[in-house]
Amino acid sequence: MGICSVCNKYLGLLSREFNCCICGRVVCRECRTKIPNDEVMELLLQVHHVLDRASSWDGSFSVCSNCIGEFGKRYSKMKDGLSDTSSVKIYTINYQGKIPKGTYRIKIESDWFRDRNEALVKLKAMATYLDYRQIVEVRFDKDTGSEPSENGKGTHYYTIWQASGYAVK
Numbered sequence: 123m124g125i126c127s128v129c130n131k132y133l134g135l136l137s138r139e140f141n142c143c144i145c146g147r148v149v150c151r152e153c154r155t156k157i158p159n160d161e162v163m164e165l166l167l168q169v170h171h172v173l174d175r176a177s178s179w180d181g182s183f184s185v186c187s188n189c190i191g192e193f194g195k196r197y198s199k200m201k202d203g204l205s206d207t208s209s210v211k212i213y214t215i216n217y218q219g220k221i222p223k224g225t226y227r228i229k230i231e232s233d234w235f236r237d238r239n240e241a242l243v244k245l246k247a248m249a250t251y252l253d254y255r256q257i258v259e260v261r262f263d264k265d266t267g268s269e270p271s272e273n274g275k276g277t278h279y280y281t282i283w284q285a286s287g288y289a290v291k
């Protein structure tokens with residue numbers, strides 16, 4: 123139970139409350155906009171999880187009416203980042219030099235994908251969104267996913283990939 127941070131309405135036992143995925147504050151049904159769960163939204167939430175901004179995220183994609191403008195900006199920026207990641211430079215873990223010790227860096231990591239390159243594209247889009255143009259110590263982690271075989275007998279195993287690294291200016 124709480125109070126809507128936009129209209130100050132008291133949220134009683136029966137009213138649902140939502141957390142804004144930008145500011146994290148509690149809002150009522152009238153003051154939130156529900157956002158469809160798409161590729162951009164998934165990435166936005168991953169980024170904000172890394173940045174610890176959406177720690178109160180409850181699984182529903184909501185934006186409060188104070189943040190809807192800011193959300194629109196971030197959304198289109200992320201969309202641009204996904205369609206053009208060519209400007210982000212990648213340095214593997216073996217790369218020595220150039221980036222001075224103590225340079226500010228943000229740890230970013232993609233979700234798990236069957237396609238290794240897709241994981242890298244997502245990682246680059248995250249960096250673009252954060253206005254970083256380089257990712258250092260890029261590494262790929264490998265795991266095994268599984269699904270029932272097509273013939274219904276047994277299990278089909280496949281490799282999944284996660285890309286991670288540190289975004290630096």
Ligand SMILES: [Zn+2]
Pocket residue numbers: 126127128129130131149150151152153
């Ligand atoms: Zn409200």
Ligand SMILES: [Zn+2]
Pocket residue numbers: 142143144145146147185186187188189
């Ligand atoms: Zn908000």
